[in-house]
Amino acid sequence: MTTQPVSAHLGAPYSTLREDSTRIMLLGSGELGKEIAxxxxxxxxxVIAVDSYEHAPAHHVAHEFHVIDMSHEETLSALIREVQPDIxxxxxxxxxxxxxxxxQRDQHIQVVPSVSIAQICMNREAxxxxxxxxxxxxxxxxRFAQSEEELLDGALEVGFPCVIKPILSSSGHGQSVAHSPEDIPASWRHAQEDRRTAGDGTVSRVIVEAFAPxxxxxxxxxxxxxxxxxxxPPVGHVQxxxxxxxxxxxxxxxxxxLEEAQRVARAVVEQLVADAQAVGEKGWGVFGVEIFVLTDGRVLFNEVSPRPHDTGMVTxxxxNLSEFALHARAILGIPVHANDVTLRDASRAYASRAVVVEGEGEVIFSNLPEALSTxxxxxxxxxKPEVxxxxxxxxxxxxxxxxxEARESTAHMLETLNIQVR
Known part of the structure; x- marks a missing residue:
């Protein structure tokens, strides 16, 4: 574990903060964590920023940072005892x-949004x-499957083509589309080899879903x-x-x-929060609820992320308050009302575009004045230190x-930026 002295991360001495300031421990210090911090x-x-590598984005701004394997229970527990966060x-x-x-159980630390919600949202089956x-x-x-044979049975029940995903994965890892029974063996292997806990010697259950139009x-x-x-307000996106x-x-x-999408989102979040609060947890924070709209107009629930969502960077x-500002307010007990989640100007539209860089080494951006001239x-x-x-x-x-027009502006910005990897 690497710990950097607090003074390396403060624009002003630590003594300017009250001793009773709420201590927030970020587990994951990427671009979303940086904005939360x-x-x-x-x-x-x-703010105490934690990640698996040094110089993660939130490390640049937090009062304190640590580098550990967050998936290792003893290591993470030891750090929690050391830094004694409130949240x-x-x-x-x-x-x-x-x-x-x-x-949460032994030290009564508030976990955002709750331990139970984090566990449910990490597990596609739950x-x-x-x-x-x-x-x-x-x-x-x-349908759910524990073996290749059960996967084939499930696929035949929901019909081809179908989507197969490990129950423990995210960002498309381990996901594939099977068009016929002949594709099932390859889909099963891919789900096992590219899942979150691959290599731990266990077999992952998978979910097989009908392919939605x-x-x-x-x-x-x-x-x-x-x-x-x-x-x-709803966020459209491309993945x-x-x-x-x-x-x-x-x-x-x-x-x-819109009304049906909001109803579905509220129903899932309200249930998760009610279950958390029933066992004494807060359930506060931002949830990114992913919705499918089908060609026939039907609205389906897909997934929910119990934290600010990458598509929400447009906010x-x-x-007026970004998803990160809303998250910070909510977890600190500050009430968030309907008028806090409005657009800056309802007569305009807004867009965001991710800059994905390929290569090996440090990334250098230049020509910013031209890129931001519009x-x-x-x-x-x-x-981030390198790619x-x-x-x-x-x-x-x-x-x-x-x-x-907003999307065209971001496309023009991407074309105008000078990006070098060296």
Whole structure:
């Protein structure tokens, strides 16, 4: 474990913070964690940023940082005992949730949004059962399988083509589409080899889902706070290989579709929060609820992330309070109301575009004055130390009269930026 002295991370001496400042421990210090850290610090919190590598984005701004294997229970538990946080905020999924359970149970540390919610949302089986069977929201037909034989049986039940995913994975890892029974062996192997816990000697259960005739996807950012649950304007987005590439807000959709999408999002979040609060946890924070809209107009629940969502980076330019500011407020007990989740200007549209860089080495950005010459544009360079293969290194932001124009602005910015890997 590497620990950097606090003084290396403060723009002002630590003594300027009160000794009773709320101590927030970020587990995961990427670009989303960096924005959470900044917003929490603006509200007077002391932020401890943790990740598996040095110089992660949130390490640049936090009061204190640590580098550990967050998936190792004993290591994570030892760090929690050492830094004694008041609140633990998971920003990634590769975390030993058993350590979070112990921290909440034995030290009464607030886990965001709760230990139970983190465990459910990390597990596709638990989440799908909660959404479809407990909340009663519509989803694609699905089955679970423990073996290749059960996977084939499940695929035959839901029909081909079908989507196969490990129950423990994210960002498209281990996911494949089977078009016929002949594809099942390869899909099973891919799910086992590219899942989150691959190599641990166990066999992962998988979910097989009917292939939905998808028209488009939405993210409904949903905020649970001491004031209840509210939803942000819908976010449209484009993904590639399971990863976010573009998003815009508001998504232009029919009012009936919007109302159903918000109903589904609220139903799932309210159920998760109610179950958490029933056992004494807060359940506060931002949830990124992913929605499928089918070609026939039906709205289906897909997944929920119990933290700010990468597609929600557009809110850094679109909303009066970004998803990160909303998250910080909610977890600190500050009420979030409907008028806190509105757009800056309802007559305009907003877009974001991820900058994904390929290569090996340090990434250098230049020509920023030209890239930002169009009114209503902005960007965030994440400050990740280097790239190996491909990595999201920045996000471009734009405001315009329509979503198409805003997206065109971010595309122009990407073309104008000079990006070198060396």
């Amino acid at each position: 900044l917003e929490a610090m603006r509200l007077g919190a002391y 633990i905020v998971p920003e990634v999924e590769a975390i030993a949730t058993s350590a979070l359970t112990a921290a 989440l799908r059962v909660t959404a479809a069977e407990k909340c009663g929201v519509p989803t694609t037909p699905y 998808l028209d488009y996807e939405l993210t409904i950012l949903t905020v649970s706070s001491s004031a209840g649950v509210v939803t942000c 590639k290989d399971g990863d976010y590439r573009e998003s815009w807000q508001p998504a232009v959709i029919k009012q009936s579709t 850094m330019i679109s909303q 009114p209503g544009t902005d960007l965030r360079l994440f400050g 190996h293969g491909h990595r999201r290194m920045a996000v471009l932001l734009a405001s315009a009269e329509s979503a198409d």
